[in-house]
Amino acid sequence: MFMKIGSDLRPSSIQPDPMCPDVHHVMSISQETSDIYTLKLQPTERREAVRFAPGQFNMLYAFGVGECAISISGDPTVNNVTEHTIRRVGLVTGTLGSVRAGDSIGVRGPFGTPWPMDQARGRDVLLIAGGIGMAPLRPVIMDVLANRENYKELTILSGSRDPEGILFADELLTWKKQPGVDSKVTVDHADSRWNGNVGVVTTLVNRTVKDPKDTIAFVCGPEIMMRYAVTELQKNGLGKDQIYLSLERNMKCAIGLCGHCQFGSEFICRDGPVFRYDRIEFWLNQREL
Amino acid sequence: MTHSRYPELSEHAFFAGLDNAAVAAIQSCARDCHYATGNWIARQGAPADDLYFIQDGRVAVVFPAPQRELTIQTLSAGDIVGWSWLMPPHEWQFDIKAVKDCSMMGIDGRSLRAKCEQDHHLGYALMKRLSRVMVDRLQATRLQLMDVYENRK
Amino acid sequence: MHDADSIVVERQDFAGLFEILRSLGYAVVGPTVKDQAIVYDQLSQVDDLPIGWTDEQEAGHYRLRRRNDAALFGYAVGPHSWKKFLHPPRLRLFQAERSEDGAMVFKQEPVEAPKYAFLGVRSCEAHAIAIQDRVFLEGAVADPTYRERRIGALLIAVNCGFPSSTCFCHSMKTGPGISQNTKVDIELTELLDDEGHRFVFQARSQKGQTIVDRLPARRTTRGDLDAAEALVAEATETMTRELNAEGVRDLLYANLEHPRWDEVADRCLTCANCTMVCPTCFCTTVEDVTDITGDHAERWRRWDSCFTLDFSHMPGGSSRQTSKSRYRQWLTHKLATWHDQFGTSGCVGCGRCISWCPVGIDLTEEIQVMGQSTQGVPSS
Structure with missing residues (x-):
């Protein structure tokens, strides 16, 4: 008989519009570094508990100014509170940075693929972060610490521009003291008052990997840094399927409909932001994508 | 098999694949060195006679700028530092400072240079390993130059 | 029929x-x-x-x-x-x-x-x-x-x-x-x-x-x-124009650095006409507006084009700076990555992008030239 039209669609009842934000209440705003701050948010009206998985992101809306994609940096084991660690880079992130506790902002999400915590179970977990790239990895650390028995060694390698720019510096020291956790920090630029590591974060990878066959690496930072990190990880014996990256592109809708975040065949918002390296290797090596 | 004062030397990744004779030749120029935090290991322009294998602690490669000392990179256990002895004018190109109590194995570069001249097989093997370290170092420095965390506007 | x-x-x-x-x-x-x-x-x-x-x-x-x-x-x-x-x-x-x-x-x-x-x-x-x-x-x-x-x-x-x-x-x-x-x-x-x-x-x-x-x-x-x-x-x-729809995806993947892209970029005005007239192009952007009191805000969606510099805007600058990269994005999306994303080509052969291009860039010609001087072995 006849072909069905429009894939058997029937008119929908009123559904929540995926493009319309929910109101969130700002619980606190705290300064992390000179240009990075953290917002702690709580939904004001929402029926079910807001949960997220490490690596996912929200779209944050500054009233009348615009929206931007920000990864969730808080504790995944706590419901209904989301933290976002944000760098002031433009109008929206600048405006969000001037909110005060008690203010409201709009939130859509959570969106995107999480870090594969199931793949990390029973293995050494190696995190490599560059700059603000530490933000989406913080929930991984919290998850590992909350479920310590599920994972072997946790190693955190963190790179920043200079000593003042080290994100979560105090927490990195606290985490390092936990059993089975090591963290190494390095900066690209320092004068002789700094007696920590100087050099790009990828130089820390050497001699960090102990059991390459049983290690999983999660990497987040500037794209160039991630490419170098992948090279170092491979030199140290990790396979392409043991390396996961979190990528970034311009996003407008976060639901795979606006076309902005395309990265070759992938939509970063829908298929990512977390990708296994071998899935995006071809595209990562193309220029101006 | 030669008895060695530095058994760890042959286990160092740098020496992987070298024959026993070569390892022994290098070991014969080796000595232990210790530098406390804040001490200078080398100063720019001074005669460069040493290659160091860092066993513990951390050293900084420092560029002595007029107003302040810029740390270019730090090196720690497992790293090697010092290759100015290889090429004329055999002078240190940077300052080297212990930023964390440092134990190192120092190799007398002048003796090693002489051995390499006599034994080109050894010289080539050593040069191949050193150039790999140099290339890695150069790549890292290039990435550092890109200032990837800075906002380009 | x-x-x-x-x-x-x-x-x-x-x-x-x-x-x-x-x-x-x-x-x-x-x-x-x-x-x-x-x-x-x-x-x-x-x-x-x-x-x-x-x-x-x-x-x-x-x-x-x-x-x-x-x-x-x-x-x-x-x-x-x-x-x-x-x-x-x-x-x-x-x-x-x-x-x-x-x-x-x-x-x-x-x-x-x-x-x-x-x-x-x-x-x-x-x-x-x-x-x-x-x-x-x-x-x-x-x-x-x-x-x-x-x-x-x-x-x-x-x-x-x-x-x-x-x-x-x-x-x-x-x-x-x-x-x-x-x-x-x-x-x-x-x-x-x-x-x-x-x-x-x-x-x-x-x-x-x-x-x-x-x-x-x-x-x-x-x-x-x-x-x-x-x-x-x-x-x-x-119909006289032709496009080898079978092999075009692999052809493009093997030729992302083909010199022809530079040649097209010299002609392309990045005017976005092709994306506006294309019956499948779907990209949109959003605009935020407020009234004079600042207490009423609206968010509007409008058609956007991958030919604009702003389309790929990121904190450090646009990821597609050159018109070469933007033309390549459009054509590669239409004829190649669309297959991976949606299981179909994004092109229906209507020819609008050819007619309405102010400088007459013809995608069938571009694909033909690349096919004749392929730079790499097409692979999937």
Whole structure:
């Protein structure tokens, strides 16, 4: 008989519009570094508990100014509170940075693929972060610490521009003291008052990997840094399927409909932001994508 | 098999694949060195006679700028530092400072240079390993130059 | 193509279609002459159709020409496509109010979904709609506006008898005739020969059947069906442009650094015309506005193009700085990555991007040149 039209669609009842934000209440705003701050948010009206998985992101809306994609940096084991660690880079992130506790902002999400915590179970977990790239990895650390028995060694390698720019510096020291956790920090630029590591974060990878066959690496930072990190990880014996990256592109809708975040065949918002390296290797090596 | 004062030397990744004779030749120029935090290991322009294998602690490669000392990179256990002895004018190109109590194995570069001249097989093997370290170092420095965390506007 | 169930409506009875559609509550939209082009707009009567007009197209060239008959559908395609009705160029997404105490309220936008009857859908365009269906309806999240408008829409497709010189639907297997598995509600063929000016109608859905049943009609003869078939066969014959749709995905993946991209970039003005006229291009951006008090804000969505520098804006700058990278993004998306994303090509061979390119860039030519001087071994 006849072909069905429009894939058997029937008119929908009123559904929540995926493009319309929910109101969130700002619980606190705290300064992390000179240009990075953290917002702690709580939904004001929402029926079910807001949960997220490490690596996912929200779209944050500054009233009348615009929206931007920000990864969730808080504790995944706590419901209904989301933290976002944000760098002031433009109008929206600048405006969000001037909110005060008690203010409201709009939130859509959570969106995107999480870090594969199931793949990390029973293995050494190696995190490599560059700059603000530490933000989406913080929930991984919290998850590992909350479920310590599920994972072997946790190693955190963190790179920043200079000593003042080290994100979560105090927490990195606290985490390092936990059993089975090591963290190494390095900066690209320092004068002789700094007696920590100087050099790009990828130089820390050497001699960090102990059991390459049983290690999983999660990497987040500037794209160039991630490419170098992948090279170092491979030199140290990790396979392409043991390396996961979190990528970034311009996003407008976060639901795979606006076309902005395309990265070759992938939509970063829908298929990512977390990708296994071998899935995006071809595209990562193309220029101006 | 030669008895060695530095058994760890042959286990160092740098020496992987070298024959026993070569390892022994290098070991014969080796000595232990210790530098406390804040001490200078080398100063720019001074005669460069040493290659160091860092066993513990951390050293900084420092560029002595007029107003302040810029740390270019730090090196720690497992790293090697010092290759100015290889090429004329055999002078240190940077300052080297212990930023964390440092134990190192120092190799007398002048003796090693002489051995390499006599034994080109050894010289080539050593040069191949050193150039790999140099290339890695150069790549890292290039990435550092890109200032990837800075906002380009 | 039509079968024995089809019927014939004479030209003088064609107006009956408008009456039936109106009685069913449809807003009829279809081709009409405006601003020296055949565009899609609301129609109130048969006379609004481009009677006796055709279009002459070449790379960077579009002109209306008088036909020497009074055909209603005697043209190829114009600058518009049906996406302007299903995927509106501008759409308010929500309104937000901020009270004195800083509290914020969002007002969800009700979905506005007029019930459209699209009259004169070409086969290539029906394929374009099916492609946008995949984009907007078959992913994890459906677009509410597209969804409601698409459900209500009635597709009255017309077999194409007069492809323009920029058309290559035959290569893309999307036309010029409407195949059995193309999703439309009614298929019709306009015949203008010694037997008279008439239309072969064929219901292709239940919805279409109820309309076809009400038309004043006679049964088709063997002659009507043969004439309809001949029209499409001739149309296929006249198409000169070609694109190797089979191998193009791999060809592009193997040639992302082909020198030809630089050569195209020298000509491309990054004006975005091709993306605006393309019936499958779906990208949008958003704009935020506030009123003068600053307490009322709105968010609007509008069509966007990957040819703008702002499209790939990131904190450190746009990821596609050069026009080369933006043209490459567009063409590679259309012909290659679209397959990976949606299981289909993003091109239907309608030729609009060729005709409406101010400098006459022709994607079929670009692909041909790359195919002749491939830089790498095409691999999947």
